Amino acid sequence: MIDFRAFSQEIKSSDCDVLLDSPMSAQTTFKAGGNAKAIAFPKTRDALIKVLKCAEKLGIPYIAAGNGSNLLVRDTGFDGVFIKMTQFVADIEIDGEYIRCSSGTPLSRLCTAAYENSLTGLEFAYGIPGTVGGAVYMNAGAYGGEMKDVLISAEHISPDLKAETLSADGLSLGYRRSFYSEHSGYIITDAVFKLRKGEKEAIKAMMDDFIARRKDKQPLEYPSAGSTFKRPEGHFAGALIEQCGLKGCRIGGAEVSEKHAGFIINRYGGTADDILALIEYVKKTVKEKTGVTLEPEVKIIP
Numbered sequence: 448m449i450d451f452r453a454f455s456q457e458i459k460s461s462d463c464d465v466l467l468d469s470p471m472s473a474q475t476t477f478k479a480g481g482n483a484k485a486i487a488f489p490k491t492r493d494a495l496i497k498v499l500k501c502a503e504k505l506g507i508p509y510i511a512a513g514n515g516s517n518l519l520v521r522d523t524g525f526d527g528v529f530i531k532m533t534q535f536v537a538d539i540e541i542d543g544e545y546i547r548c549s550s551g552t553p554l555s556r557l558c559t560a561a562y563e564n565s566l567t568g569l570e571f572a573y574g575i576p577g578t579v580g581g582a583v584y585m586n587a588g589a590y591g592g593e594m595k596d597v598l599i600s601a602e603h604i605s606p607d608l609k610a611e612t613l614s615a616d617g618l619s620l621g622y623r624r625s626f627y628s629e630h631s632g633y634i635i636t637d638a639v640f641k642l643r644k645g646e647k648e649a650i651k652a653m654m655d656d657f658i659a660r661r662k663d664k665q666p667l668e669y670p671s672a673g674s675t676f677k678r679p680e681g682h683f684a685g686a687l688i689e690q691c692g693l694k695g696c697r698i699g700g701a702e703v704s705e706k707h708a709g710f711i712i713n714r715y716g717g718t719a720d721d722i723l724a725l726i727e728y729v730k731k732t733v734k735e736k737t738g739v740t741l742e743p744e745v746k747i748i749p
């Protein structure tokens with residue numbers, strides 16, 4: 448039996464807040480999900496290492512989280528600690544065309560900093576509601592751009608507690624995947640991007656255009672994790688789901704968005720079970736009617 452109270456007492460400090468038995472619905476954009484035994488919010492590298500050391504000592508499983516915009520925690524919860532990086536040292540350093548920032552930095556803040564410094568290349572990421580760590584892990588992308596285009600390197604704490612750097616070549620960045628999505632236990636702490644000098648007005652115009660397109664096409668007024676499914680080779684998940692007549696299909700509080708069939712929304716305060724049941728129903732129906740297998744993009748825990 449793991450003593451989470453002892454864990455909390457050991458890691459809690461002015462550099463690390465801790466919540467015990469806390470609902471993940473409050474930490475994810477789906478606004479659903481069971482309790483985590485613990486959620487730690489390290490603010491510094493030392494605090495992060497302390498959390499990891501203590502988790503190892505007490506045999507506590509851990510998972511990193513950013514803004515929880517691609518996470519769905521089952522209603523049964525997680526018997527471990529989420530290491531939520533949103534309070535981690537939020538600095539952005541700009542050196543010519545290079546930007547270095549910590550993993551907890553919201554993408555919107557990174558994109559704004561790039562714009563303010565007339566640096567182009569990150570406009571596609573403006574409006575993705577995640578952190579830099581989550582975006583590197585997922586190789587997040589939109590409107591023809593992806594992290595892979597601009598990422599130079601990522602720094603992490605490895606499962607054996609070493610601070611290491613991986614260059615983009617070593618990050619195996621592919622469609623919604625990276626070295627980190629293939630290897631568990633790594634906590635991304637920082638990332639370095641290389642952008643290009645651009646026209647400030649053109650950068651702003653592109654960012655505004657992407658935001659307008661999101662507002663127009665996506666059900667941003669409801670809780671979701673964005674596109675629920677990955678894009679199957681040769682198809683678009685949303686188009687297949689719509690073609691199968693699933694728009695508006697509902698299980699409990701979860702619904703296939705009427706506005707964008709690629710989004711499952713938690714429209715009526717549903718549970719993670721509702722969302723998971725709808726994911727399975729959509730997968731089954733699309734497979735039966737089109738032969739295409741959909742794979743969730745959202746990370747389901749555990």
Ligand SMILES: Cc1cc2nc3c(=O)[nH]c(=O)nc-3n(C[C@H](O)[C@H](O)[C@H](O)COP(=O)(O)OP(=O)(O)OC[C@H]3O[C@@H](n4cnc5c(N)ncnc54)[C@H](O)[C@@H]3O)c2cc1C
Nearest residue numbers: 513514515516517577578580581582587588589635672673
């Ligand atoms: C309305 C909406 C629109 C969206 N639009 C897009 C889009 O256009 N393109 C797109 O790609 N995505 C989109 N998403 C999905 C999501 O925003 C991205 O996947 C984002 O990159 C996730 O970042 P996060 O910080 O929220 O990560 P989380 O959801 O917290 O975590 C995602 C994964 O990354 C891991 N992780 C997070 N931080 C770290 C870290 N520091 N170290 C190690 N692992 C870590 C987690 O363990 C988890 O497996 C959208 C989501 C919403 C709600």
